[in-house]
Structure formats: structure tokens, C-alpha cells
Amino acid sequence: MSFTSISGRDVNIRLLKRKDIDNLLSLYKEVWPNRGIDESYWNWKYRDNPFGKPLILVAVKDEKIVGHEGLWPMPLSVDGINQLCYQSVDSMVHPDFRGRGIFNSLIARSMEECSNSTCPIIFGFPNRSSYKIYTKFGWLSGSSFHRFIKILNWQDVFESRITTKYLKWAVNLAGLAVNATTSRFSEKKKIKGLEVQEELEPLKIFEDIWLEYCELSGKPLAINKSLEYLNWRYKNKPGSNCIFLTLKYKVSTIGFGVIKKDTNGVMNRARIGEFVLLDKTFTNNFLCEIVEFLKGKECSTIEYNVWNSLELEEILKSMGFIRRSDEPPLIYKVFKDLPADKINWQISGGDNESF
Secondary structure: OOOOOOOOEEEEEEEEOOHHHHHHHHHHHOOOOOOOOOOOHHHHHHOOOOHHHHHHEEEEEOEEEEEEEEEEEEEEEEEEEEEEEEEEEEEEEOOOOOOOHHHHHHHHHHHHHOOOOOOOEEEEOHHHHHHHHHHOOOOEEEEEEEEEEEEEEHHHHHHHOOOHHHHHOOHHHHHHHHHHHEEEEEEEOOOEEEEEEEEEOOOEEEEHHHHHHHHHOOOOOOOOHHHHHHHHHHHOOOOOOOOOOOOOOEEEEEEEEEEEEEEEEEEEEEEEEEEEEOOHHHHHHHHHHHHHHHHHOOOOEEEEEEEEOOHHHHHHHHOOOEEEEEEEEEEEEEEEOHHHHHOOOOOOOHHHHHH
């Protein structure tokens, strides 16, 4: 079945050509004007992806690109075996062309392309408006992220332009007092021998820890956090401002973390992109150490997108984190025979951030 035209409106769906890049970047600027996406960023994301060639579909009207669906090659671990899969990213339609079925046709064509390839599964994190469209095409829904935030510097928040946004969920002063008390109590819990150490780049031991973590977790469906992946996704990203941490107990490295930093006005925001720990009994203690470390880096807030873990959510609440919002759920489409008991996702806090 071919999806090359839309309702006779002369909008064609085809694969991206190299000559289309400038035209495509114009669409990015139209849809996401504040994200500063340029050719160097696009090259990192698509051309320089070390895991394979992307599948990029565009909707074209009179030589103008009016729609886009990008499929990012991702090294997915399926029952402990690496398989090249795709993550759906950068799905967009020009504002003047919405409501004409273009997005539906982009999804349908992407599924057609994948069904003809060796790709076993596509996954993504759609926004709320596109979620229903994906599920209409048979995509399945997994769990959602819950976003937690802890304010480290209230003065920065009050002086920022987004004060109302942050105070909207924090107006209950009694709740804040409880959070502050539990935070102080939690942060006093120190265990001798625990250390959070900053690194200049991801280390080979991060990959070893990830593999052991997956074994302990029952070999879930997860992006393989190899050293190659961590370097590409975090270190080599244009404009990257990441902190790489080793989590040590006495002489052993038992975990690692990746902190993504950005600024918004006077706010210095930190986000936990990766937090992998082999011994969960130290979760609270290491998170407290990371919070203290980020205070020393003059961070205003710290955010953590938590995937499907009530235990971790309770730890964050005890540390004074507030649940701010629910993020869009994971969705996925299976193309090959995968046993139902293997569809057990393990997603990190950074996996749903494709920008």
C-alpha cells in the first residue's frame, strides 16, 4: 500500500534528500522557533548517528517541506541481545497545513517502511495531541514519566520570568514546610565511603555497569547505554552541557549518572538524564549526594523524570521533590514476533528528551 498523496491536494510523502536540508531547517524554525536548531545540530542527530542511517520522511507541497517524521536509529536491547530499532522523533506539520491528514500519512508511510525492513519495533514519546493518532494506527501504550522537581535556590526562581509557572504547583506553604523538613532530615543521612565524583566524559565502566544492571533487572527492553551511545547522545551533542558522575562506595564504582544543564533567564536548571545504580539500598543516599553536588554547581533547580517506579517517587518526595506534571507516555509498534513477556520497558529520565 502506498501513501504518496493526501486527499488530492498534491502533497507528496517521500524520503528526505540531501538537498532538502535548508528547506527542512526552515520548517523546524517555523514549528519550534525557540530551539535554535541549525545544520550542525541536525548533522549530529541524524547524519552522525553512529548506529545507522535514519529513516526520514517529509511531506512536500510545491517544493516546500510542510511535514516531517524522523526515525532515529536506536540500539535496543531485547532480551539481552542488541537489535537496531527506531525512535520516532521530530514529528511536525507546518501550522498552515494542519488538519489535512498529513500527519496520518507520515505515520502510515513510516510504518510501511519499517515493515519492509528488519526493524523489530518503533517507539516514541508523542505529545498529547498526536498520541491519539499513533494509537489509531495500532501503536501500544506503555507507562508515563512523572516529572519531579526540587528547588535549590528560591531567589533564582523569584527573579526568573517563569516564577508563576513554578509557583503554580507550590502554593501550599504548609506542604513546602513539610518538604523542607523531610529534605533536611534526608540529606543528613550520610554513609561513610559514599562518593560522587565528576568525570570529564563517560567512562568504559559505565557500559559495564549498564550491562550488569540490565541482567539484574531481568533483561528488559531498553536502549543500550554503551559507551558509544553515551558519548554520542550526551558528550558530542552540539551545545552539550552535561556532567558525568561516577557513584562509588568505598573502592568500587557501583553506578553512574548523567546530569544535563541548561539556563532559562537567571535559572540554572539541572536534569537527571541517567541514574544507574547496582545497589538500590543506596538510592536515597546517592541522590542526596547529587543534590548537594549540584548546589555546589550553583544550580537553581533539579528535575528528574521518573519512569514506572513508586519506590523512587517516594524517595524523591522524602527529599523535598515535588511532582510537577505527567509527561507523555511511551508508545510503540511491534513489527516482528516479540513474546509478550519481553515487552518490559526500562526507560531512563533522558530517553524521552530527543532535543
